[in-house]
Amino acid sequence: MLLGPSLAVSAILFSLGVVGVLLRRNAIVIFMCIELMLNAVNLTFVALSQQLGLDGQVFVFFVMTIAAAEAAVGLAIVIAVYRHRDTVNLQNINLLRG
Amino acid sequence: MTLVVFWAFAAIAIGSAFLCITRRSPVASALWLVNTLFCLAALYVLLDAHFIAAAQVLVYAGAIMVLFLFVIMLLNLGHADPSDMKGPWGRVVAGVAGLVLVSELVVLRLAGPPGDLRLPPGTVAGTVAARGAVRAVAQPLFEGYLVPFEITSLLLLAAIVGAVVLAKRRL
Amino acid sequence: MSTLAGGAADWIWLAILLPFAGFLVNGALAFLRPQSRRLVSVVGVGSVAAAFAVGVAVFLAVLGAHPVEPYVRTLWSWIPVGDLRVDAALQVDQLSVVMLLVVTGVSSLIHVFSVGYMHDDPGYARYFAYLNLFVAFMLVLVLGASYPVMFIGWEGVGLCSYLLIGFWFEEKEKADAGLKAFLVNRIGDFGFLVAMFLIFSHLGSLDFRDVFARAPQALATGGGTVTAIALFLFMGCVGKSAQIPLYVWLPDAMAGPTPVSALIHAATMVTAGVYLVARSNILFAMSPVASAVVAGVGALTALFAATIGLKQWDIKKVLAYSTVSQLGYMFIGVGAGAYAAGIFHLVTHAFFKALLFLGAGSVIHVMHRAYHHTHGHADAQDMRNMGGLAAYMPWTSRVMWVATLAIAGIPPLAGFFSKDEILGAAFARGLAGERFYLLVWVVGLVGAFLTAFYMARLMLYTFHGPNRTGDAERAHLAEAPWVMTWPLVVLAALTVLGGALNLPHVETLHHWLEPLTARSAALQTTLEPAAGTEIALMTLAALIGAGGIWLATRVLKPEALQTPERAPRETGFAKLLLEKYRVDEIYSAVVVRPLIWFARTVLWRGVDAAVIDTAGVNGSAALARGFGWIGSRLQSGQVGTYVVFFVIGAIAVLAALLR
Numbered sequence: 001m002l003l004g005p006s007l008a009v010s011a012i013l014f015s016l017g018v019v020g021v022l023l024r025r026n027a028i029v030i031f032m033c034i035e036l037m038l039n040a041v042n043l044t045f046v047a048l049s050q051q052l053g054l055d056g057q058v059f060v061f062f063v064m065t066i067a068a069a070e071a072a073v074g075l076a077i078v079i080a081v082y083r084h085r086d087t088v089n090l091q092n093i094n095l096l097r098g
Numbered sequence: 099m100t101l102v103v104f105w106a107f108a109a110i111a112i113g114s115a116f117l118c119i120t121r122r123s124p125v126a127s128a129l130w131l132v133n134t135l136f137c138l139a140a141l142y143v144l145l146d147a148h149f150i151a152a153a154q155v156l157v158y159a160g161a162i163m164v165l166f167l168f169v170i171m172l173l174n175l176g177h178a179d180p181s182d183m184k185g186p187w188g189r190v191v192a193g194v195a196g197l198v199l200v201s202e203l204v205v206l207r208l209a210g211p212p213g214d215l216r217l218p219p220g221t222v223a224g225t226v227a228a229r230g231a232v233r234a235v236a237q238p239l240f241e242g243y244l245v246p247f248e249i250t251s252l253l254l255l256a257a258i259v260g261a262v263v264l265a266k267r268r269l
Numbered sequence: 270m271s272t273l274a275g276g277a278a279d280w281i282w283l284a285i286l287l288p289f290a291g292f293l294v295n296g297a298l299a300f301l302r303p304q305s306r307r308l309v310s311v312v313g314v315g316s317v318a319a320a321f322a323v324g325v326a327v328f329l330a331v332l333g334a335h336p337v338e339p340y341v342r343t344l345w346s347w348i349p350v351g352d353l354r355v356d357a358a359l360q361v362d363q364l365s366v367v368m369l370l371v372v373t374g375v376s377s378l379i380h381v382f383s384v385g386y387m388h389d390d391p392g393y394a395r396y397f398a399y400l401n402l403f404v405a406f407m408l409v410l411v412l413g414a415s416y417p418v419m420f421i422g423w424e425g426v427g428l429c430s431y432l433l434i435g436f437w438f439e440e441k442e443k444a445d446a447g448l449k450a451f452l453v454n455r456i457g458d459f460g461f462l463v464a465m466f467l468i469f470s471h472l473g474s475l476d477f478r479d480v481f482a483r484a485p486q487a488l489a490t491g492g493g494t495v496t497a498i499a500l501f502l503f504m505g506c507v508g509k510s511a512q513i514p515l516y517v518w519l520p521d522a523m524a525g526p527t528p529v530s531a532l533i534h535a536a537t538m539v540t541a542g543v544y545l546v547a548r549s550n551i552l553f554a555m556s557p558v559a560s561a562v563v564a565g566v567g568a569l570t571a572l573f574a575a576t577i578g579l580k581q582w583d584i585k586k587v588l589a590y591s592t593v594s595q596l597g598y599m600f601i602g603v604g605a606g607a608y609a610a611g612i613f614h615l616v617t618h619a620f621f622k623a624l625l626f627l628g629a630g631s632v633i634h635v636m637h638r639a640y641h642h643t644h645g646h647a648d649a650q651d652m653r654n655m656g657g658l659a660a661y662m663p664w665t666s667r668v669m670w671v672a673t674l675a676i677a678g679i680p681p682l683a684g685f686f687s688k689d690e691i692l693g694a695a696f697a698r699g700l701a702g703e704r705f706y707l708l709v710w711v712v713g714l715v716g717a718f719l720t721a722f723y724m725a726r727l728m729l730y731t732f733h734g735p736n737r738t739g740d741a742e743r744a745h746l747a748e749a750p751w752v753m754t755w756p757l758v759v760l761a762a763l764t765v766l767g768g769a770l771n772l773p774h775v776e777t778l779h780h781w782l783e784p785l786t787a788r789s790a791a792l793q794t795t796l797e798p799a800a801g802t803e804i805a806l807m808t809l810a811a812l813i814g815a816g817g818i819w820l821a822t823r824v825l826k827p828e829a830l831q832t833p834e835r836a837p838r839e840t841g842f843a844k845l846l847l848e849k850y851r852v853d854e855i856y857s858a859v860v861v862r863p864l865i866w867f868a869r870t871v872l873w874r875g876v877d878a879a880v881i882d883t884a885g886v887n888g889s890a891a892l893a894r895g896f897g898w899i900g901s902r903l904q905s906g907q908v909g910t911y912v913v914f915f916v917i918g919a920i921a922v923l924a925a926l927l928r
Contacts, residue, residue, distance in 0.1 A: 001219070002104055002145060004207075009108045009141070011203035013115055013134075015196045018920075020119030022192035022913055026182040028170060029119075029127050030912070035162065036115055036131060039138055042154075046147045050222050058239050060150050064157050065250050069257035071162045075169045076264035082173050083267070089181055094906030184909070191913060195920060202923050 006047030013040035027078050027088040031071070038067050104144050111137035122178035124170050128163060135159040146223045148231035277326040278340055278361040281412060284323040284369060285359075289405040291316030295398035306393055313397030314380040317404050321373035328366045336362065337784050339478060341414045348417070355475055360414035363781050367612065368411035368544055375536045375619050376404050378756035382627050383528040385753035386634055396436060396526070403429035407537050411544060415476040416465050419545070423461065423509065426538045427454045433533065434525040446524040453518040457508015464501035467494065481551045481788075490555045490792065499552050499559030503566075506542030512570045512600065516593045517853055523585040527630030530585060535592050535626050536619035543596070543615050546603040554606060554789030561705055564604025564695065568712040571597030573850075575719035579726070580846035582833070583650045584629050587727050590849075591676070592622060594716060598691055601713055605706055606793045607694030608786045609779035613771045614691055616778075617683035620767050621672040624760035628669040631749035631757070632658060632731060639742035647739070652727065653832050657736035661746040664754050666732045668761040673728050675764045677721035678814035680807075683767030688717060689810045690771065696806060698793075714813055721817025726825055734827025773803070 017040060020033030042060045049056025082088055111134050118130035135158050142151035170176055184192070226234045239247060294312045298305060339362035348355040359365075380400065387396050406429060410422025428451075435447025469475055471494055472483045488495040506512065511519040522534050533539070546553055546563060553560050571594045578590035595618050602611030635658075636649035647654050659666035675684035692713045699707030736743060748754065771778035831837070839847050848854075903910075 002100070005101075005104060005108065006141070006145065007207040008204070009112065011200060011207060012112055014203065015200040016112070016115045016119055018199055018916055019192045019196035022195055022916055023119060023184055023189060024182060025184060025909055026124055026175070026179070028166065028175065029124050029182065032127055032131050032166060033119055035158075036118065036134065039135060039158070042150075043138060043141065046142050046145050046150060049147065050145055054222060054225065054234060054238050055242075057147050057150050057235050058243050060147070061153065061235065061239065062243075062246060062250060064153060065254065068157060068162055069254050071165060072261040073257050073264065075165060076261040079169060079173065079265045088173065088175060089179070090909035091181065091907060093908060188913075191917075195916060198924070199920050202920065202927060205927055 003047050003051060006043060010040045010043040010047065013037075013043065025090045027081070027090060027093070028075075030090070031074055031078070035067060035071065038063060100144060104141065107137045107140040107144075111141070122180070122182060123176065124182075125167070125176045126178075128166050128170060131166075132159050132163045135163065146226050148226060149235045152231075274340065276334075277323075277330040279342055280323060281327055281342055281359050281361055282344060284320045284327070284373065285405050285408045285412065287316045287320045287323070288401045288408070291401035292398050292405060295394050295401060299392075299394035299398055302394075306388070309394045309397050310384045313401055314377065314384065316401055317373060317380050318377045320404065320408070321370070321377050324366070324369040324373045327361060328370055331361065331363060331366050338362075339365075339414075339785075341476075341478065343414075352473065353469065353475070355415055355417045357418060358414035358476070359412040359418075360477060361412075362785060364544075364547060364612070364785050365412050367616065367778075367781075369408065371616055371619050372404065372407050372411060372537050375623050375760075376400075376407075376532060378759055379528050379532045379536075379623060379627065382531075382630065382753050382756045383526075385750045386528055386630055387526060390526075392436065396433075399429055399432045399436070400529070400532070403433065403533060403538075407541075410541055414478070416468065416480075417475055419548075420458075420461060420465070423505070423541060424458065426533070426541065427451060427458070427509070430454075430522070430533050430538055433529040434522045436525055436529070440524075443524040446518075446521040450518040450522050453515050454508045457505045457515055460501040460504025460508070464498050464505065467498045467501065471498075477548065481549075484551055484555065485788065488555065491557060495552055496556040496558050499549070499556045500562060502545060502549055502552070503542075503559065503563055506545055506563075506600070507566065508542075509545075510539050510542030510596050510600070511593050512542075512566050512597065513573060516570065516574065517856060519593055520586055520589040520849070523583070523589050527585065527626060527633060530589070531623045531626030531630065534589065535622035539592065539596055540599070540615045540619070543599040543603060543611055546600070547608045547612050550603070550608045550786050550789040553603070554792045557703070560604050560606060561703070562604070564601050564706065564709050567597040567600025567602075567604055568709040568716070569597070570594065571601065571716040572712050572719070575716045575723065577846055577849045578723040579719060580839070580843050581849075582652055582847075583648075584632065584652050584655075584727065584731060585626075585650055587652075587723060588622070588625055588629060591625075591720065591724065594720060595622065595676070597716070598688060598713065601695055601709055602691035605691070605694040605698045605709070606789065607691060608789065609771065609776075609782045610687065610690040610694050612782065613778050614687035616770060617675070617687040617764070617767045620760055620763040621675040621682075621684055624668060624672040624757055624764060625676070627753070627757050627760070628665050628672065631662065631665045631753050634749055634753065635662060635746055636738070636742075639738060639745040642745045643739070643742050645739065645742060648833065651833055652730040653830055653836060654738055655731045655736075656734045656738070656827060656830065657732070658746065659732040660736075662732075662748050664748060665757065668757045669732070670728060671761045671764055673724045673818075674814075676724055677818055678717055678810050679818075680811055681765075681768055683764050683770075685811065685814070686768040686771060686773070689807055690773070692717075692810060693803065693806055714809070717810065718813045718817045721814045722821045725818040725821035729821060729825055729827050730830060734830070737830065737832050773807075 014037050017033045017037035020036065021030050024030050024033065042063055045056045045060045045063070049060075078088055081093060085093055087093070114130045114133040114137065118127045118134060121127045121130060135154060139151040139154040139159070142148075142154060183189075222234075228234075229237070291312050295309055298309055298312075302308075339360045341358050341360050343356045343358040345357050346354075347357045380397070383396065383400065387393055390396065403426060406422050406425030408422070410419055410426060413419035413422055431447045431451040433447075434450050435444045438444040438447070465475060468480055472480050472487055474480060474483070484495065488498075508515045519534055519539070523530055525533075553563065574590045574594035574597065578587050578594065581587045581590065595614070599611045599614050599618070602608075602614055632655065633649050636655070639645075640647060640649055671682070675682040678685045678688045680686075692710055695706045695710040695713060699705070699710055736746075738746065769777070838844075845851070903914075
């Protein structure tokens with residue numbers, strides 16, 4: 001019964017996350033928007049698990065673990081970049097220029 | 099009744115998410131994200147995922163977001179910097195992309211899960227009630243998904259080592 | 270069905286292979302051991318003589334078999350593409366056998382003559398190699414069983430003509446003459462090609478057998494298609510056989526060695542056009558308009574060239590314009606529907622024109638030898654330096670008089686019968702209602718008078734009167750070597766006896782060629798003139814010939830001639846004739862120079878430099894650079910931009926998957 005609305009909320013949250021990624025220049029805020037996207041997906045999994053079995057919740061468990069690991073490593077990278085370029089603004093991080 | 103509660107928390111979650119992505123200050127964005135995560139936890143409870151809801155609060159809102167805030171404070175990035183948002187063209191692109199994506203997802207959602215896969219309603223709630231919230235998740239985790247579980251522990255080890263190495267000043 | 274299969278006719282390809290092998294051997298010798306004259310002579314003369322022997326054998330086979338249909342000897346399949354099927358095939362029939370004998374026979378005599386004439390030339394082996402190659406290609410031309418095979422020969426003889434005219438290519442004039450011949454021929458060849466395309470598209474085949482069988486049914490007699498085909502074929506003839514307006518290459522072709530002029534530009538290559546019309550007689554007979562054009566162009570050329578010949582001083586140029594004129598007569602013949610008459614004149618002309626050229630070659634050879642001894646530099650070919658040579662070169666003088674009488678049309682020599690038959694055919698056609706042919710006949714008669722006149726002039730200035738060569742040179746004037754003189758004697762004998770090929774009322778050649786011309790004859794309306802008219806015409810022709818010679822002896826005074834340095838300048842109409850009506854200058858101004866201007870200014874600067882180089886090559890490079898610049902802008906190094914593209918791409922893929 002809650003499946004439809006849940007999926008709708010999840011869709012909106014995911015889109016908001018994408019908009020955030022496209023909108024911001026601060027590396028950390030972009031990271032947070034990615035976390036938002038992951039949570040939206042979690043919501044989808046949980047909503048569907050109500051219909052299809054508990055495997056969905058197990059999956060959410062794994063997603064959370066991975067998100068934690070990813071956040072740790074990603075923030076370490078941000079710190080390393082900040083040490084070199086003194087900024088986390090993506091405009092100034094352009095060493096990949098061709 | 100459930101529906102009302104659901105929509106209330108959903109509205110707060112969406113609003114918080116929107117505010118998260120639009121605030122200039124990274125600290126403000128982080129805090130609004132925390133709020134969103136809390137509301138999502140509430141939604142999980144309504145969806146009979148009690149354990150997941152607890153894990154969400156403990157791990158996501160409690161650990162990951164704290165880590166974010168640590169790094170923001172560490173690097174002294176709390177100020178609102180005008181150049182943190184993209185210019186007008188960027189906003190247009192972002193807005194259009196978002197709208198397109200939402201419409202695509204709505205189309206996608208219109209097709210629900212296949213009928214023959216659905217369980218009778220109330221099965222999950224029954225399982226949770228029968229075995230307890232934790233056990234309901236733990237049993238499939240340690241029985242069917244044991245191998246991914248062990249691999250995940252390795253992954254966490256790699257992440258720890260990687261984070262330490264990357265953030266060190268001198269190796 | 271003919272009974273030629275299994276006999277000598279199956280070996281017809283040997284006639285082509287033998288001279289071609291001669292070319293290969295002599296060509297190799299030209300590189301390896303150019304000084305081995307004896308071997309080169311044996312191979313060069315022997316291969317063509319052997320081809321003549323093959324020709325005689327095939328001729329005897331045809332004589333015995335009396336075939337009604339041509340016999341096609343297919344060698345291999347050449348072009349099997351879609352609907353087009355062209356085989357490498359040779360055709361043995363009465364007409365091709367006649368041409369085969371003429372080509373190989375006259376070639377053999379000229380090869381023998383060349384042994385003497387080219388004896389001192391360093392390019393001896395190369396000369397014989399080219400000459401052998403020419404014979405091979407000419408035989409491909411006359412023996413081919415389809416238009417494409419004939420065209421191979423057509424182009425091949427054009428190539429050999431270029432190689433041989435420009436034989437002494439170290440002198441720019443001579444090299445240019447070869448190039449001019451090739452280029453002018455090319456214009457005609459274009460017509461030939463267009464005709465082939467038309468034939469294939471309307472008749473579905475290019476083999477002679479098929480084309481001539483289908484043409485009467487598939488095409489409307491007198492209609493536009495067959496007229497177009499015939500006219501385009503004739504365009505090829507105009508180029509190859511030096512008619513107006515494409516004759517200009519032939520006088521320049523005299524830059525080549527004289528035996529080459531004799532063989533290629535008198536006896537064989539230039540007659541290819543006449544052979545083409547005779548071979549395609551059904552097509553021309555079906556189009557009265559085209560036939561009239563052929564006859565008209567032939568008549569005009571005959572007269573025009575004869576007038577130019579009246580005032581030329583170079584002995585070879587006189588003969589060149591004479592050839593152009595006589596070719597005009599052949600076209601009058603085939604244009605008037607008398608295909609056998611045209612071929613008859615082709616054969617007799619081969620005899621006496623080759624004889625005239627070889628005789629002139631002997632004279633030039635002797636003059637050169639004299640000047641060589643005295644280190645003189647006068648022009649050995651200018652008649653004003655000659656005179657009275659009959660005393661020093663009796664045999665040459667006698668045989669050349671035989672040829673002169675023949676070309677003037679004095680009975681009973683061969684030229685009389687052939688020329689008379691042509692003019693008679695034109696007259697008969699005119700009587701039958703096509704008044705145009707009467708005009709052709711009149712023009713032909715005037716041309717005959719002029720022919721007799723200028724040939725007598727040539728003989729008078731060269732062999733009679735006082736000698737103007739110079740006292741020192743005179744001591745060295747003597748008869749040419751015997752190797753050069755006996756081919757002349759043979760040709761003289763053929764000239765005397767050749768008339769027997771097609772005597773009036775007996776008409777051996779005409780009956781011989783009948784299986785090939787019968788259908789065309791049925792399409793024409795000719796009135797047989799009354800016996801009295803015929804005799805009157807013959808007498809008239811003989812009188813005109815004799816009259817021309819007589820007038821020349823009366824009017825021309827060899828005693829009054831001066832050598833070129835001391836000769837007075839020509840004025841008035843004589844000057845115009847000497848300068849050949851300035852046709853080459855007109856062509857240069859009207860055609861050549863505008864073309865060069867166009868090529869240089871429009872095509873080179875305009876199209877090549879501006880369009881292709883600047884816009885095309887440089888432009889596409891600039892375009893590539895532009896695209897590269899745009900691409901490089903994408904590599905901004907801005908992760909934020911990359912993310913945007915990434916997300917947009919993901920959304921697009923999702924949209925595609927949703928379909």
